[in-house]
Amino acid sequence: MAENVIAGNDFIRAFSEDASEPTFLTESRLAAWKLASELDLPFVDKTKIERWNFTKFDTFEGASTGISNEELAEKVTNLVDLDNQDANYYIQVDARPARLQLKKELRDKGVILTDIVTAAKEHTDLFKQYFMKDAVQVDEHKLTAFHAALVNGGVFLYVPKNVEITEPIQTIFVQADASKPLVNHVLLVADDNSSVTYVENYVSLDEEGAGIANIVEEVIACQNARITFGAVDNLSKGVTTYVNRRGHIGADSSIEWALGLMNDGDTINENVTNLMGDGSTGDVKTVTVGRGKQTQNVTTRVTHYGKASTGTILSHGVMKDKATTIFNGIGHIKHGASKSDAQQESRVLMLSKGARGDANPILLIDENDVVAGHAASVGRVDPVQLFYLMSRGISKQEAERLVIHGFLDPVVKQLPIEGVKVMLKEVIEGKVR
Template sequence: MTMNRAENRVSGQLHYEAEPDWLTRLRKKGLNALSSLQLPKLEKTNLRRWPLRQQGICRKPELMMSLDELPQSLRKWVYSDDMLVQRNSGPLIKHLTERLQKQGVILTDLETAARQYPELVEPYFMQAVHAEENLLTAQHAAHWSGGAFIYVPAGVHVETPLQTLFYVDESDTLFMPHVLVVAEERSSVTLVEHTMSSLDKCAAVNQAVMEVFVGEGAAVNVVSLHQLERDSIDLTYRRAIVEQDGRVNWLIGEMNWGKSMSDTASILKGEGAGSDIKSILVGSGSQTMNITARTVHIGKNSPSDMVIRAVMREQSTAILNGITKIEKGASGANGQQTEKVLMLHPHARGDANPILLIDEDDVKAGHAASVGQVNPEQLYYMMSRGISRVEAEQLIVYGFLAPVVAEVPLEGVAAQMQALVEQKLGQIRETDQASLSE
């Protein structure tokens, strides 16, 4: 197999060490498309106004041999013995228990997987998210680094969760992890994907892609938790292609402090394929978020559900787009969606845009959306039972988010998600309280 070398600095050139020819050709395809593509056009959000920096320097750390070498600030986010940690542009730790290795399960960084398992990676890589969709996907195809490859053979059920943790702690750093999950027929796996920045003043742009391929009768659960700091921008595409009788369950926590754009989509390709998308986000300060969840029904008798809950504080803004598309021929499909926004300040803004696109007659589809403030009658009732106003407001907010948080399959992950929600909400400020009492 022929290998190619490239530079370490991203400046319109490829920058990676030895890799297969097919992967270099794909990078060049993305690089060549850059001059002809535009930034994606988002509903009520202009990405041209965002301070999208150049990709930066490819910084790869020295590989650690043990989880014990991780600093305590990161260890507290580790939920599993089967995990991969990426720092900045490359892997820091890779660990998979011997039991799973014997079953044929693979968990490694994507660059290594492309060299060692090309027959498993090449048929799927950049096939759910395509390089030429827009400027962001082309940049990602050309410059992605590190990432993770998860492979589960046919009939194998991974009982314990796998985890990937991506973090950036240096500015002017290339941060473009790509996660590729391949679950063969009748297999099952749960992946906890965690993306964060570990320094308050670390300005970075995360251009991430996750591709999930669910084989016939397989089940994949994805918990995706993002918590980048205020000076960082998060641009994330998540996409699953689901075959006959397969199922993908997304549980997403958008806990970033800066500008965020995410697009999560399930393509229900096979008959009986199913999808469940649950997402929560908490806005604070002056941050802007544009969050899209999409389900495309292609196969017959394909069920889907979508629930998005947003809590908006201060001057934050969120655009929530829920899109259910039922293609011609997808008879028996059933697509449901709900978007709800709770605003805690008069200057906060939340727009819920439920969209149904139906090209088939014999289907079921429905949507619901609401935008509003804390119900004063609920506050009065709780305060009449001796609960303080601040505690009552917090309980109402946590109850508002509970339908999503309660679905977290792992107790440790649920506790961390709850902690992040509390951190973002903090003590409701007097301005918030005043607005709620009006």
């Protein structure tokens, strides 16, 4: 193991130097690499991940120069209007920044939208203040340390105090070559009294290759801030994926999550919302469709630290073929978080005899004077619903399709960008047929 650490040190120094990274980032990478060799994989309830490949790869591409518009695939350009001068977006292909546009009006107000390596170089104080500090820590387990050591892409979005952004900020992260690991970091900070809507897509262009994706996203809402966060993950079946989305919410602030988890490969998906301040709110809506032989573990946790905090979890999944998905929903009201409200609902719809879905709601209550509740169900398409639709002249196949879309619609309709919403509907359609 010591030899691997030494070899890794040389490797990290080389790509960090090639990207002209500041010394502090190089040193933090080296420290994280040492931790990655010492720490265990995270504990994932009800899913055995010891034999999954999360860390081995053949080729590595660090941050590098951008690509031209002509190289962007149609699959990407369909998601964003490159000719719209009023749109705000960032596009990345593998570790290469491809296109960035932020309106001058927002830049003049101090809004920052840039790739993660440029953020470390040009906005060092802000980067150091928030990068893997309050939301996600480097030493949590092997995969967070691996991430901190090898992060090679991602975006930094900072909204200053008292700035309200009315137009969505959109990002598209493309894995064009599955053999190159996607180690992507999103750092979104909404400062006091600010608001922003952020929507992202993860897209695979390499449908046949195999590889890994390690995604860590820190979403920080300071005091009286509002964040609406939408995402559609659509990586290919050969990619083993670890996703860690973490919300850190201050007093009287909120984060609304709308997550479409549509990866085709084995995936560990962790969404944690920490309600740190009094009067904070976290709302998490998640949909997923499993197919083939993939295994997914979707853990959604909302932890209440602040008084009168409100947390809701809504998770809907559709399973077909021999896919397996575990939904772990955890609402935790800590001691001191009186007058808080924790609610959750997890439902799984089975389309095939070989498919499996488990919904595991958990409530942990360490305080009196609170409200909490949960609901969970696993079952097949309701025959009464099918009968009603078929009695109106609709075929059984079309009736089943309509029921599935209605089942997933609570999250789909929350996405604020029409192109992304249409894309998610198309992905769902392709998966369930």
